[in-house]
Amino acid sequence: VASLPQSAVAAVPALSFEFFPPKTEALEQQLWNCIRRLEPLAPRFVSVTYGAGGSTQERTHTTVARLVRETSLTPAAHLTCVGASRGEVDDVARRYWDAGVRHIVALRGDAPAGEAGYTPHPEGYAYAADLVAGLKRVGDFEISVAAYPETHPTAFNAQHDLENLKRKIDAGATRAITQYFFDTDTYLRFLDAALAAGITVPIVPGILPVSNFKQVAKFSAMCGTAVPDWMGKLFEGLDDDPDTRHMVAAAMAAEQVRLLQANGVDEFHFYTLNRADLSYAIAHILGARPKKA
Ligand code: FAD
DSSP: OOOOOOOOOOOOOEEEEEEEOOSSSSHHHHHHHHEEEEEEEEOOEEOOOOGGGGGHHHHHHHHHHHHHHHHHHOEEEEETTTOOOOOOOOHHHHHHTTOOOOOOEEEEEOOOOTOOOOOOOOOOHHHHHHHHHHEEEHHHOEEEEEEEETTTTTOOOOHHHHHHHHHHHHTTTOOOOOOOOOOOHHHHHHHHHHHHHOOOOOOOEEEEOOOHHHHHHHHHHTTOOOOOHHHHHHHHTOOOOOOHHHHHHHHHHHHHHHHHHTOOOOEEEETTOOHHHHHHHHHTTTOOOOOOO
């Protein structure tokens, strides 16, 4: 693992920003402020999530369609196959194609809350690899898929999970975006394991700027992301001090991305949570500068 460069002159990396579709007018305003702030950084694409079980289908579509109409950005629509027939999923994909959207982030999705485990829809795409193959039949989409440096929480084992990632790539995906992680070594080891398994497409690190440590710690337990002890120490005593928390979060994420950059990573995906400030600052540290209109 390379150490942090003191005066790195790395090439400006490719960026992507992830948003979620807003539920209220106030949140809509917040999202669009965020989009307008990040737009001049000319990301490779921006993506919009699909709520659990497709619950935000219309809102995701509306947001993506507005990105096409009103911005210079290239949108990617997240699409899950849980709880829907193949025909229903294909219809959603076709609507995207007709709206000019050419990039899909293809995911299985999670079982609805309260259900013991995931069961494929009887007429549905069972797993994300099946969804990728189905989407390719609808149109020649660019397809990104999910990857898990710390292994998907319900995977049989790490090797099985890696073979699943390979199936998604073999079915037509050309990029994997990782679940967020805090232990950089784990991600770098995962890149080696993926390469050894014959996966040669970019595996883009998903970066989550930690604006609320308590919430992130809770969520991480559900999605299988380890929260190292040093992080607990870093945010200790800051629960009621959002300003300091924010600065600590920026410093922590800056260190993470610079370490990744020093190790040759040249593409980054930001989980913005519809707030621009931390993502913008970290992108700036990586070398991104606004493009003049
Ligand atoms: P898959 O790749 O299908 O894998 C799911 C699990 O099944 C893994 O454990 C895998 O090893 C196992 N598996 C795969 N194939 C088989 C098989 N044939 N037999 C047995 N086991 C198998 N969720 C949303 O609801 N909306 C979103 O917008 C969204 N965006 C995301 C974006 C990113 C970048 C990431 C990392 C996750 C996102 N998620 C989203 C969460 C995702 O839906 C969940 O993590 C889900 O549990 C797995 O989705 P997947 O596409 O990785 O599934």
